[in-house]
Amino acid sequence: DTAVSQTPKYLVTQMGNDKSIKCEQNLGHDTMYWYKQDSKKFLKIMFSYNNKELIINETVPNRFSPKSPDKAHLNLHINSLELGDSAVYFCASSQIQQGQNNEQFFGPGTRLTVL
Amino acid sequence: GNSVTQMEGPVTLSEEAFLTINCTYTATGYPSLFWYVQYPGEGLQLLLKATKADDKGSNKGFEATYRKETTSFHLEKGSVQVSDSAVYFCALSDLLNTGNQFYFGTGTSLTVIP
Numbered sequence: 001d002t003a004v005s006q007t008p009k010y011l012v013t014q015m016g017n018d019k020s021i022k023c024e025q026n027l028g029h030d031t032m033y034w035y036k037q038d039s040k041k042f043l044k045i046m047f048s049y050n051n052k053e054l055i056i057n058e059t060v061p062n063r064f065s066p067k068s069p070d071k072a073h074l075n076l077h078i079n080s081l082e083l084g085d086s087a088v089y090f091c092a093s094s095q096i097q098q099g100q101n102n103e104q105f106f107g108p109g110t111r112l113t114v115l
Numbered sequence: 116g117n118s119v120t121q122m123e124g125p126v127t128l129s130e131e132a133f134l135t136i137n138c139t140y141t142a143t144g145y146p147s148l149f150w151y152v153q154y155p156g157e158g159l160q161l162l163l164k165a166t167k168a169d170d171k172g173s174n175k176g177f178e179a180t181y182r183k184e185t186t187s188f189h190l191e192k193g194s195v196q197v198s199d200s201a202v203y204f205c206a207l208s209d210l211l212n213t214g215n216q217f218y219f220g221t222g223t224s225l226t227v228i229p
Contacts, residue, residue: 004158031215041153041202041222048216056216090158096215102208103149104217106158 003027004107006091012113013081021076021110023091031055032074033092033104034066043090049074050096078112086114117142117213121205121220128195128227136190136223138179138205146207148172148181148188153202153222162190162203195227 004025013019025032033056034046047066048056054066063079078085091107122137140146147166151159163172168183177192188205205220 041224043159043204043219043222045216092159094215096210102147102210102215103161103164104215106151106160108158 004091004093004105006089006107006110008110009108010111010113012115014115015081015083017081018077018079019081019112020078021089021091021112023074023076023107025072025091025093025105025107027093027095027105029093029095029105030071031094031096032068032071033094034074034076035090035092036060037088037090037109039087047074047076081112081114083114086112088112117146117207117209117218119205119207119218119220121203121223123221123223124202125224125226128225130197130227130229131194132227134190134192134195134199134225136203136205136225138188138190138220140186140188140205140207140218142186142207142209144209146209148179149206149208149217150177150179150188150190151204151206151219153204155201159204195225197227197229200225200227 031050033048049068052068065077068074088109092104094102094104118141149164150162152162153159163174165172165181171180179190202222
């Protein structure tokens with residue numbers, strides 16, 4: 001019944017490794033997002049996909065690559081992990097409708113620790 | 116451009132105290148305004164929202180009124196409980212100008228002590 005789910009919840013890895021975080025939403029939404037939250041709780045938008053197409057691509061290193069196999073999934077792949085990538089990553093989804101108040105629904109987060 | 120400014124925390128209150136968390140915004144259009152809450156170890160949850168000027172959003176005893184004249188959306192609660200301890204985020208969405216991109220404030224951490 002979880003609306004937006006992410007796996008894994010915790011991810012501990014060594015510098016230089018490549019890792020992926022998966023996100024799935026069962027709300028039928030057409031838009032999905034990835035956010036990064038740092039240790040001070042500051043939230044930064046990274047990417048947004050609408051109907052599998054990239055619509056927001058903020059300034060993030062190109063080591064981060066989102067992939068959307070279908071409308072219900074948006075995965076985040078990170079190459080050559082660095083210490084500064086340690087953070088909590090949140091997936092979110094929403095339905096874009098003109099004239100509608102479109103809240104975003106967030107997943108539980110993935111805490112990434114790079115050693 | 117669009118932006119949100121929140122009062123800095125952390126905020127520590129005794130149980131049953133009155134809470135105000137200030138939020139002001141800058142927007143080019145007519146945004147919708149939101150308050151999200153993040154409990155420890157969890158994702159963000161929508162607390163309340165308002166879509167036009169003078170609208171009041173309310174939920175779980177929290178209220179916020181969309182004030183266009185002061186570009187503010189301050190969060191208030193008359194009597195906080197220990198269970199309200201969380202981080203609170205003010206956000207705006209300007210559908211017509213920037214799609215459904217959300218602009219979040221920096222978050223305000225609230226701790227309520229018994």
